[in-house]
Structures are given as C-alpha cells and as structure tokens.
Amino acid sequence: METGTAEATADATYDYDLVVIGSGPAGQKGAIAAAKRGERVAIVDRHEMVGGVCLHTGTIPSKTVREAILHLSGFRQRLHYGRDYVVSERISARDLAHRVQAVVTREVEVVRNQLRRNGVTTLAGTARFVDPHTVEVTEADGTPERVRGARILIACGTRAARSPQIPLDGVRIFDADQLPALAELPRELIVVGAGVIGLEYASMFTALDIKVTIIDQRPTLLDFVDRELIEALGYHMRRRGATFRLGETVASVGVDAQGRVEAVLDSGKKVRGQALLYTVGRQSNADLLNLDAAGLTADARGRIAVDECYRTGVPHIAAAGDVIGFPSLASSSAEQGRLASAHLFGAPRRATPAELLPYGIYTVPEMSMVGRTEQELTAARIPYEVGIAKYEELAKGQIVGDDTGMLKLLFDPTSLRLLGVHVIGEGATELIHIGQAVLALGGTIEYFRDTVFNYPTLAEAYKVAAHAGLNRL
Ligand SMILES: Cc1cc2nc3c(=O)[nH]c(=O)nc-3n(C[C@H](O)[C@H](O)[C@H](O)COP(=O)(O)OP(=O)(O)OC[C@H]3O[C@@H](n4cnc5c(N)ncnc54)[C@H](O)[C@@H]3O)c2cc1C
Ligand SMILES: NC(=O)c1ccc[n+]([C@@H]2O[C@H](COP(=O)([O-])OP(=O)(O)OC[C@H]3O[C@@H](n4cnc5c(N)ncnc54)[C@H](O)[C@@H]3O)[C@@H](O)[C@H]2O)c1
Numbered sequence: 522m523e524t525g526t527a528e529a530t531a532d533a534t535y536d537y538d539l540v541v542i543g544s545g546p547a548g549q550k551g552a553i554a555a556a557k558r559g560e561r562v563a564i565v566d567r568h569e570m571v572g573g574v575c576l577h578t579g580t581i582p583s584k585t586v587r588e589a590i591l592h593l594s595g596f597r598q599r600l601h602y603g604r605d606y607v608v609s610e611r612i613s614a615r616d617l618a619h620r621v622q623a624v625v626t627r628e629v630e631v632v633r634n635q636l637r638r639n640g641v642t643t644l645a646g647t648a649r650f651v652d653p654h655t656v657e658v659t660e661a662d663g664t665p666e667r668v669r670g671a672r673i674l675i676a677c678g679t680r681a682a683r684s685p686q687i688p689l690d691g692v693r694i695f696d697a698d699q700l701p702a703l704a705e706l707p708r709e710l711i712v713v714g715a716g717v718i719g720l721e722y723a724s725m726f727t728a729l730d731i732k733v734t735i736i737d738q739r740p741t742l743l744d745f746v747d748r749e750l751i752e753a754l755g756y757h758m759r760r761r762g763a764t765f766r767l768g769e770t771v772a773s774v775g776v777d778a779q780g781r782v783e784a785v786l787d788s789g790k791k792v793r794g795q796a797l798l799y800t801v802g803r804q805s806n807a808d809l810l811n812l813d814a815a816g817l818t819a820d821a822r823g824r825i826a827v828d829e830c831y832r833t834g835v836p837h838i839a840a841a842g843d844v845i846g847f848p849s850l851a852s853s854s855a856e857q858g859r860l861a862s863a864h865l866f867g868a869p870r871r872a873t874p875a876e877l878l879p880y881g882i883y884t885v886p887e888m889s890m891v892g893r894t895e896q897e898l899t900a901a902r903i904p905y906e907v908g909i910a911k912y913e914e915l916a917k918g919q920i921v922g923d924d925t926g927m928l929k930l931l932f933d934p935t936s937l938r939l940l941g942v943h944v945i946g947e948g949a950t951e952l953i954h955i956g957q958a959v960l961a962l963g964g965t966i967e968y969f970r971d972t973v974f975n976y977p978t979l980a981e982a983y984k985v986a987a988h989a990g991l992n993r994l
Contacts, residue, residue, distance in 0.1 A: 581624060590885075680698060708732065712797075803843065806823070881953070
C-alpha cells in the first residue's frame with residue numbers, strides 16, 4: 522500500500538495526490554485536510570452541486586425552510602399571543618424559496634472560497650472510474666477529461682430513493698430533493714415514509730396549519746429515539762392536525778379523476794390529498810461510478826464497505842459520508858472525510874466513538890440525544906436512574922415561548938455517571954452538546970448540580986434535571 526506524501530508526489534504519472542469524488546461535507550473536508558498537508562488535491566462535482574446534497578437539497582434547505590416557517594408563522598410566539606397568532610397572513614412557497622436561495626447562495630460562496638483558499642482544484646462534471654487510479658470527468662456539455670490520482674476519496678453521497686410505482690412530477694407528487702423548489706404550498710399533504718426526513722417536513726408543515734397525513738410501514742416512529750420524546754412529538758403533531766397511519770405500506774400512488782393525489786395502501790385503503798411527499802430513504806450514487814473498473818463493489822443498497830480507517834478493499838481508495846451508510850449525517854460525514862483523508866496519507870487520527878455521536882432531529886419541536894436510551898439500557902440490563910427538567914419550570918422557557926420542552930438525564934444510580942441525555946423543545950440541538958461533553962469526559966451528574974449556569978437560560982435545565990434525579994435516589 523502506498524502511504525506517505527513523498528511517494529505520491531514523486532510519482533509524476535499522477536495529476537493529483539488526491540482526487541475526491543463529491544463535494545458534500547465528506548468530500549470537502551477530506552479535500553481540505555489533504556490540501557492543508559501540502560498535497561495536490563482535486564475535487565469533482567457537477568458545477569451546480571458544489572456543497573453536495575447537504576447544501577442544495579438536504580440539510581441546509583430543510584433547516585432554512587424550518588426556520589422560515591417558524592418565523593413567518595409566528596409559531597414561537599403563540600404561547601404569548603394565542604394559538605391563532607401569525608406574523609404573515611399568507612405564507613407562500615416563494616417566501617420559503619427566497620430564504621433558502623439566500624442561504625444556499627451564501628453557503629456555496631463559503632464552500633468555493635474555502636476550496637480556493639486551500640488550493641483545491643475544482644473539476645466540474647461527473648466522475649467515473651476508468652481504472653483504480655484514473656477517473657473520467659464528464660462535463661455538462663459531454664466533454665470528458667481524465668485525471669489520475671495517487672489516492673482517491675469516494676464521497677458521492679446519495680439521492681432520494683425513487684420507485685416506478687410513484688410517478689413523481691415535482692408539483693403534486695414530489696420527493697425531498699424536489700421539495701425546496703416547490704412553486705406552491707399544498708393545503709393538505711400526504712407524507713409517505715416517517716423517517717427523519719418525512720417527520721421533519723411533516724411537522725414543519727403542521728406548523729403552517731397544513732393538514733398532514735403520515736404513512737409508514739413500521740408500527741412505531743424512529744425506534745432509535747427515546748420513547749417519551751416520540752410520544753411528545755406525536756402529541757404535538759396530532760394537536761396541530763396531523764394524522765398517523767402506522768403499520769401501513771404504500772403500494773402505489775396516482776392522481777384521481779378530480780385531480781387529487783391518491784395513495785393506495787397494501788391493506789386496500791386509499792388516502793387522498795392535494796399533494797404527496799415521498800420520503801422512503803436514500804439511494805447511493807455509487808452505481809454511477811463504474812466501480813468494477815476500480816476493483817470495487819457495493820452492497821445491495823449501494824453502500825461501499827470500509828474498514829475503521831475508511832479504506833475500501835483497494836488500499837489507495839477510501840470512502841466516507843453517506844455512501845458508506847450509518848449514521849448518514851452531515852456532521853459525521855464531514856468528520857469521516859477528514860479522518861479518511863488523514864488515514865490515506867498515513868497520519869491517522871482517532872475517531873469519535875459511535876456512542877458519543879449526537880443526533881439532532883429538526884422536527885417541530887426539535888429533538889436531540891446523545892448516549893444511551895432507556896430502552897437500550899433496559900435491554901442491556903444496565904441499572905439507571907432518571908432526572909427530568911420540564912421547560913415550564915424554567916424562566917427561559919416562558920421567555921422564549923416554549924413551556925412543553927423537556928430535558929432528561931439518564932445516569933448510573935451508584936456511580937452517578939451520566940449515561941444519556943435526551944431533549945425535546947426549543948434549542949434541543951444546541952443544548953445537547955453540554956451533555957455530550959460531560960459524557961465524553963466520563964463525568965457524573967454532580968457536575969450539573971455543582972455548576973453555576975447563566976440565568977435565565979435553557980441550559981439551566983441540566984441543573985434542574987440533576988437535582989430531580991439525585992432526589993430520586
Ligand atoms: C432532506 C434532508 C435533510 C437532512 N438534514 C440533516 C440534518 O439536519 N443534519 C444532518 O447532520 N444531516 C442531515 N441530512 C443528511 C446529510 O445531508 C447527509 O448526511 C450529507 O449531505 C452527506 O454528505 P456526503 O458528503 O456523504 O454527500 P452529499 O452531501 O450527499 O454530496 C455528495 C455529492 O457527490 C456528488 N456526486 C455524486 N456522484 C458523483 C460523481 N459520479 N461524480 C462527481 N460528483 C458526484 C453529488 O453531486 C453531491 O454533490 C439531511 C439529508 C436530507 C436529504
Ligand atoms: N436531522 C437529521 O439528522 C436528518 C434529517 C434528515 C435526514 N437525515 C438523514 O437522511 C437519511 C434518510 O432519511 P429518510 O427519512 O428518507 O429515510 P429512512 O430510511 O430513515 O426512513 C424511511 C421510512 O420510510 C418507510 N417506508 C419505506 N417504504 C415505505 C412504503 N412503501 N410505505 C410506507 N412507508 C415506507 C420506512 O419504514 C422508514 O420508516 C436518514 O438516514 C438520516 O440519517 C438526517
């Protein structure tokens with residue numbers, strides 16, 4: 522196996538020390554990490570996709586839409602001014618798209634500048650392997666160019682999974698990749714697939730008083746999330762008019778004679794609505810890479826297998842991000858890209874252990890977690906105690922207009938070591954990092970009891986929960 526910068530740069534037959542396929546979080550961070558070491562790096566992506574799914578159709582657009590909805594609907598102020606309070610009487614798809622466009626344009630600039638400043642060459646086009654060191658980059662006009670890399674990082678990510686039974690038109694029947702470009706908001710929406718994407722969008726739309734029906738073949742929602750949080754989410758969404766049809770599989774989708782979208786379920790039922798969002802998972806882009814030519818294979822779901830150093834079966838080729846599967850998050854993909862790049866150049870770094878990865882789920886209300894759930898601890902027969910703080914007990918909860926949030930600490934009743942943190946409510950995805958730090962450092966919940974937090978803050982929930990937990994012992 523080739524390692525070390527010297528051998529790679531000494532070999533004049535390579536155009537680059539590293540060629541990166543895909544400019545999402547994994548590709549970007551992998552490319553920049555190598556460039557910072559002084560390597561010659563090229564990154565390949567279609568011109569209009571620089572920044573990846575993360576920037577153009579995934580994380581950034583969806584979180585911007587969420588923020589725009591919460592702002593324009595006056596959702597956060599309803600505790601103070603009543604459930605009918607709105608900031609803008611008519612919220613259109615154009616209002617949301619305008620905000621997405623502004624954020625994406627700015628972020629694309631940031632990504633392009635970062636790559637340029639670090640001397641990374643951007644090659645516009647789609648890459649496919651010709652041999653294990655050569656990729657052919659085909660530009661939009663069809664012109665091919667071949668580049669040779671001493672090392673290659675595959676970070677080609679995913680696209681929305683599609684099915685011939687679901688005739689997407691991007692107007693009435695659409696997937697998450699098409700949603701940010703919608704011309705009109707429906708008054709009622711069917712969401713097929715209650716994974717993270719489906720639930721995030723479904724809950725955002727209920728905040729706009731759009732009538733949402735959520736269908737999923739599984740009987741329960743997001744099994745990796747604390748059950749109390751899921752119950753709370755379901756309660757809030759139902760209160761805003763959402764209907765859940767769980768344990769039901771969608772067999773096909775069509776449009777009826779009245780122009781209404783109709784989802785036909787395996788059970789024979791039909792669910793009708795004005796529009797349908799299809800979010801049943803993601804499909805890897807590895808099928809477009811001609812992996813055979815590189816001596817690589819992907820599994821049935823298009824995922825490329827890697828070892829703990831992100832190396833594929835071909836030692837000079839690494840893979841990172843969604844194309845390697847779990848956990849398929851922008852946050853972890855970026856870190857995997859950095860680590861893969863470091864390993865490729867023989868400078869290994871330690872990865873964050875999986876149990877310390879935080880999850881942020883931007884439903885309304887948002888949820889976040891780190892460490893273990895009650896279900897996992899019970900299954901592993903690990904004794905635990907619980908400390909809960911409700912936002913209604915916090916002055917800041919009242920101030921920001923959230924009196925339904927909750928923070929839950931799970932800890933060892935003997936050693937008092939923190940085992941898990943689960944939060945639902947305003948600021949959950951930010952708050953979680955306090956718990957993550959204590960968990961990573963092997964701390965106990967006495968830390969929260971003995972620390973002075975700013976007042977008034979939502980972070981104070983840690984102290985309230987720690988006291989509540991200790992009182993139960
Ligand atoms: C709707 C939605 C919301 C999400 N929200 C969150 C969130 O809130 N938080 C979070 O952490 N994660 C979120 N995610 C997941 C996150 O977006 C992904 O985990 C992340 O984008 C994966 O990064 P990546 O680098 O693997 O690839 P991607 O971001 O998928 O980028 C891959 C890039 O590779 C390019 N590419 C593919 N094939 C080729 C080829 N042959 N040649 C050249 N280029 C190629 C593509 O054009 C694309 O630009 C969300 C995803 C979606 C869809
Ligand atoms: N905040 C975040 O971190 C965030 C946000 C969005 C997306 N993501 C990432 O994106 C990835 C993809 O998310 P996703 O929600 O598309 O996929 P998913 O695989 O998580 O969920 C798809 C859901 O669709 C259901 N389903 C599949 N076929 C069906 C059918 N015919 N009828 C009814 N239900 C059906 C499945 O049971 C499943 O619950 C996730 O793995 C996640 O990591 C992360």
